[in-house]
Amino acid sequence: MFYKSIRRGLIAVLMISIFSCSSTGVEDQNLVFKNPGPWINGEPFTLSDKMGEVVLIDFWTYTCVNCLRTLPYLKDWHRKYSEHGLTIVGVHSPEFDFEKVPENIALAVSDLGIEYPVFLDNEKETWRIFSNRYWPAKYLIDHEGILRYQHFGEGDYAQTEYSIRKHLIRAGFDISGIPEYEIDSDQQVDQYNYKKKQTRELYAGTDWNYMAYKNHVEFNREPPYIGNPEYFITSQNLRPYETVLFKDPGKYEENQFYIHGLWTKKNDSLSHARQTEGHTDYLVLKFSGSEVNAVIGESEKLYRVTVTIDGVPLKESEAGIDVLFDERGDSYVEVDASRMFNIVKLLKVESRILRLSSTHAGFSLYSFTFGSDTHDK
Numbered sequence: 006m007f008y009k010s011i012r013r014g015l016i017a018v019l020m021i022s023i024f025s026c027s028s029t030g031v032e033d034q035n036l037v038f039k040n041p042g043p044w045i046n047g048e049p050f051t052l053s054d055k056m057g058e059v060v061l062i063d064f065w066t067y068t069c070v071n072c073l074r075t076l077p078y079l080k081d082w083h084r085k086y087s088e089h090g091l092t093i094v095g096v097h098s099p100e101f102d103f104e105k106v107p108e109n110i111a112l113a114v115s116d117l118g119i120e121y122p123v124f125l126d127n128e129k130e131t132w133r134i135f136s137n138r139y140w141p142a143k144y145l146i147d148h149e150g151i152l153r154y155q156h157f158g159e160g161d162y163a164q165t166e167y168s169i170r171k172h173l174i175r176a177g178f179d180i181s182g183i184p185e186y187e188i189d190s191d192q193q194v195d196q197y198n199y200k201k202k203q204t205r206e207l208y209a210g211t212d213w214n215y216m217a218y219k220n221h222v223e224f225n226r227e228p229p230y231i232g233n234p235e236y237f238i239t240s241q242n243l244r245p246y247e248t249v250l251f252k253d254p255g256k257y258e259e260n261q262f263y264i265h266g267l268w269t270k271k272n273d274s275l276s277h278a279r280q281t282e283g284h285t286d287y288l289v290l291k292f293s294g295s296e297v298n299a300v301i302g303e304s305e306k307l308y309r310v311t312v313t314i315d316g317v318p319l320k321e322s323e324a325g326i327d328v329l330f331d332e333r334g335d336s337y338v339e340v341d342a343s344r345m346f347n348i349v350k351l352l353k354v355e356s357r358i359l360r361l362s363s364t365h366a367g368f369s370l371y372s373f374t375f376g377s378d379t380h381d382k
Contacts, residue, residue, distance in 0.1 A: 036152065038096075039130035043107055045114050047122040057148050059172045061093045064132060064142040066100050067113035068300045068345040070374040071159050072141040076117060078162045078186070082169060083121045090148075090178035091169060095123035098132045100140070101273050101371050103302060103343040113344070145169065148176035162186055202354065204292040205260050207231075207373040210273035232261035236270065246271055248278045253289060257358065262290035262373065274302060277368040284311055287362035288370060296376030297325070297349035297359060301340050302369030309337045310363045312348050325350045340368070 036052060052060060063079060065072035083093050095114075099105045105127045114123050126132055135144060138157075145154040145168055154168040166186045173180050207230040208214065217229035218237050229237070233251050246269065253265035266286025267278045277286055301310065312319055312328060319328060319336035325347035327338050338346045349359065354377050361370070 035134065036146070036150075037131075037134060038094075038124065039134050040128070041096075041124040041126065041131060043125055045111055045123040046120060049124070050122075052146060052150065055092055055146075056150055057176065058090045058092055059148060059169065059176055059178075060146045061091060061169065062096060062135075062144040062146070063093065064096045064098050064126075064135070064137050064140060064144075066097060066104050066140055067110060067117070068101065068104060068371070069140045070298050070345060070376065073117070073345070074159055075141050075162075076119070078165075080118065080120070081186070082166065085183050086169065086173060086180065087121065089180050089183065090173050090176055093121040095119065095121065096126050096131050097123055098126040098129050098137075098140070101300070101343075109343065112342070145172065147172045203294045203377045204290075204373075204375045206375070207260070207262050207290070209262075209275035209370045209372060211270050212272045228258075228261060230261060231275075232258060232263045236264070253287075257289065257291040259291050259293060259356075262288055264288055271369075274369045274371045276302075276370075277363060277366055280366040281364045284362035284364060287360050289358065289360045290373065291356065291358050292373075292375060293354065293356045294375040294377050295351040295354045296347070296378060298345050298347050298374045298376070299338075299361065300343075300345050300371035300374075301338070302343045302371060303340055304365065304367035304369070308340050308363060308365035308368060310340060310361050310368060311335060311337045313360045313362075314349065315358050316360075319349070323349060323351055345374075 038051060042049065061079075061082070063072075063075075065075075067073075079093060079095075082091065087093070097104070097110050103109060105125070107125060110123070110125060135142075141158065143154075143156045143165060144152060145165075147153045153172055154165070156165055163186050170180055170183075170185065205227075209231070214229045214231050214236065217227065220226040221228050232254065235249055235251060239247060248267065248269045250267050251264035253263055257263060264275065265288075266281070268286070269276045269278045275288075279286070313336070314323060318330075318334055321330070324330075324336060327346040328336050328348055329339060330336055338348060340346075348361075349357075351357075
């Protein structure tokens, strides 16, 4: 996972739409589902089985916030067009190890209300067949088996639906009674402007941080995602698993997060390495945006992660949908599974200080993602 080509946070503002002029079918292009499975929501099929129909392939993973933001549109297209020649298939290509567990994906598909077929691509074999590099990524294949359209990241939903409709009509399906999607162009411009100021996605594992550190030192690229210099003392030795006593520097740069206390570095995450009496060990960051999500890992038992903003508990008006409050008014999330937790949801884009802490040994963080949606809750 060292050679991830682009962060999902950047993909949120990357709206690339490509029309393919290829005149060869899936067999000539060698576009296949390679060793797919297990399958969820239906029996296995091949692209050749769908000749005469239109297939929309969506590469996704269930903790990718950008993928989750596209789901309402995918579900709407499935609802409108699945009986009119369109098959949507979700190719679940994992980013973290826990996303390879079939039970986790099956539960996520159920909780998210996904009704179209999904299959696991744990070794990214289908991902490589399509030369894919992004989450989410969409590939539209027409009734002749020809790749006609690609889109990477969020956005351009009207253009994607236009292409779906165009190729359904070309395939001979009657969709005249189905309304098209209407887009608010002003809203799209506003969101793009906000996202330019938004904190990038932040990764906790050595796979990302060691490479980012190397690129920063040698090529003056963006700094790594973790701001503690002691994290990188052994980076040249490529030791992905190491327990380190970190110290909060007290001064925070945007686009990084900071560690305090005893934590274990892992290839895809950072894990709290001791049980504590109080919340002496923590993660802290300065962020810009209106929304914060954290991918957090489960442990052998249920545990709590306390969430504060600017040193105090969240207000209900600031809390994400996964935040709970105890009788004292303290804000926290209860980690019951390895998944993405929505922890902050502000009414406008702001710059704030966020801190996560837990007394539990085994609290694991994989990544932070951010949003700039300024709509009312």
